[in-house]
Structure formats: structure tokens, C-alpha cells
Amino acid sequence: MNVREVFDRLGLSVIVTGDLTREVKGCYISDLLSDVMANAREGDIWITLQTHPNIVAVATLKNIAAIIITNNRSPEEETVRKASKEGVSIAATSLTTFDLSGRLYQMLRC
Amino acid sequence: MKTDEFRTKIEGSFHLVGGDFTKAGAASSELKSILTNLGISQDIVRRAAIATFEGEMNVIIHAIAGVMYYQVSHDLIKVVFEDMGPGIPDINKAMEEGYSTAPDWVREMGWGAGMGLPNMKKNADELRIDSVVGEGTTVEILIRIK
Numbered sequence: 001m002n003v004r005e006v007f008d009r010l011g012l013s014v015i016v017t018g019d020l021t022r023e024v025k026g027c028y029i030s031d032l033l034s035d036v037m038a039n040a041r042e043g044d045i046w047i048t049l050q051t052h053p054n055i056v057a058v059a060t061l062k063n064i065a066a067i068i069i070t071n072n073r074s075p076e077e078e079t080v081r082k083a084s085k086e087g088v089s090i091a092a093t094s095l096t097t098f099d100l101s102g103r104l105y106q107m108l109r110c
Numbered sequence: 111m112k113t114d115e116f117r118t119k120i121e122g123s124f125h126l127v128g129g130d131f132t133k134a135g136a137a138s139s140e141l142k143s144i145l146t147n148l149g150i151s152q153d154i155v156r157r158a159a160i161a162t163f164e165g166e167m168n169v170i171i172h173a174i175a176g177v178m179y180y181q182v183s184h185d186l187i188k189v190v191f192e193d194m195g196p197g198i199p200d201i202n203k204a205m206e207e208g209y210s211t212a213p214d215w216v217r218e219m220g221w222g223a224g225m226g227l228p229n230m231k232k233n234a235d236e237l238r239i240d241s242v243v244g245e246g247t248t249v250e251i252l253i254r255i256k
Contacts, residue, residue, distance in 0.1 A: 034167075034225035037160050038232070050220045057135025061142065061159050078132065 001107065003066045006045060007091050010103055012068060016080055018089035022065045027104055029097060033058050040064060045104065047097055051075045056082040066090065070097045120148070121181040126169040128195070131219070134170055137178050138162035141189070148182065154255055157233040158187050161251050164226040165191040171212050171221060172196060173246065187253040197243035204239075205231065 004020035025043030030036050031050055040046055042063040048055060051073050059067055066089035069075060075083070075090055083090050093100055122144075124137035142159040162178065169176035173195030181188045198204045205227050212222025227249075231237045234251035241247040 031220050032223045032225070033220040034164065034223050034229055037163060038225060038229050048220075052219055053132060054134050054219065054221075057139065057163070061135060061139060061163055 003045075003089050006066070006104065006107065007089075009107060010068075010091075010093065010100065012091035012093050014089070014091050015075060016083040016088065016090040018066065018083070018087040020089060022089075024065050024108065027101065027108060029101055037062060047101055047104075049073060049097065051079060053078045053082050055079060056086055056088050059083075059088045060086050064088070068093060068100065070095055070100050119181055119183045120144070121179070123177050123179045126166060126173075126176040126178055126191075126193070128170060128172070128174045128176070128193075130170060134167060135163055137166050141178075141180055144180075145182065145187065150182075150187075150255055154187070154253060158189070158253050161230045161233040161253070162189050164229045165189065165249055165251070167221060168226050168247075168249070169193045169195070171216050176246075185255050187255065189251050189253075191249045192246065193248075194246045197245055198239065198241040198247055199243050201239050201241060 001024050003022050003024060006024050007014055024045055027045045028040035029047040031048050036058050040062050043065050045066050046064045047068045051069060055067055056079055069092045072094045074092055138159055141162055142155055145155045145158055169191055173193035176191055176193030179190045203209055207228045208224040210222045210224035216222040230251060235254050236252040238250040
């Protein structure tokens, strides 16, 4: 499944369009950036509450497929600017991390 | 850069400014491109990128300013962080996973979880720390290229 299908099927608001054809290999959920650096894998979707620009740097470094921001939060302006420059896809949702990850889990495991 | 040039050492440095979170990751991401362009294997580049990003964050979070030097030879990546910072009173304690002296606002950003130095140690082949309280800290990492 690629990023576009994940975004569409979860009904997310797409904020930054990077490479939506990228294959989604899995998912990592954390709001601790060092934890993501240590444990996320390349091609993962990263679900987080963080909205500041450093999430783009971490996503780029780890070659994350896309970032999803939960709980009605929006990325900061500088985050959007950096993500557009780096080609990192970002979507947002009003769902909580629990609800979103439950749905994504079903999609990726089935 | 071509492989031929790579037989000699490649080196450079980046200036890091304490508190400048907007530039966080810029130095490590540039080093990552340099290493990738040298044809170094993905796994080694990934380890170097994680370790240097954490090193960069340590300087940005804790110090007034610092420098990240790198040196790459055919079999070794060496990165040294030298900062003008508060210094580390107890290095063993600082190496403990989960121990952090970062302020609350930094923790709210998702940094300062006490994983920085442990992440550097995990991803480097060698890690050396020299610190003088009130003066600064030098952290050196070595990653061997197999």
C-alpha cells in the first residue's frame, strides 16, 4: 500500500504532498524524537502529536514515508515550509492517536 | 566526490548555535549526503546520521555554541563535537537511558528524553566524552567502515 492510499482510506487532510507513491512498510508511533531516531524504520508512517520543524529533520534522516499529526493539531508554518522543501508528506487528522493507529493497523495487517 | 579522492582524508566542520532549533539536523543531514556520495554503505551512513544528529541536538539543547568536526578516511568516520556549555558533572549518569537535564520546554518538543548519548553509543563503534564543568564538553565518535 502506498502513502496516497493510506491518506485516502483514512480520510486525512493532506497538508504537504511529498512522494505519495512511496510504499508504506509499517508504522511507528512516538512523540519522543530520539525514540523515533532509534526505533522507526525506513518506509514507516510516523504518527505523532509534535508539530515543530524538527519532525521534518527526523523524518528525512530516517527516510520515513510520511508523517501523520493527530488530535486536531496542525504543523507549524516552518514545518510545512521545510517539509515541502524536503519532499516529506504530512497529513493531519482530528482522530486521536489511538483511533488512527487502530485503523491503520487494520489496513496494514490485512 | 569520486572514490579516488576518498583515498585521502575528507574533512570539514559545521558551526552549531545553542538554542537554534530551526537548524537542528542541518549538519548531520549534510554529513549524511557527503557519506552517501562517497558510496559508503547505507547501514553505516544510517548509524552515522543518527549518532551525529543526537550530537548536534546535545549542543543545541545544552550549550551556547559548538563545532562539529568530521573526518572520513577509507576505513573510519570520526566526528567530534566540541562545545562551550555547562559541562557534564557525572558522565556515567549522563549515559544512563532516561536521565536528562534538559528543561521542560525542550522536553515538550519531544527532545530531552535521556536517549541522546545512549543513542550515540549504540550507533558508534567508539564514544569518548571529555567534560569540564563550567567550560564545555567534547564528544568523539568513531564508526568503522568495513
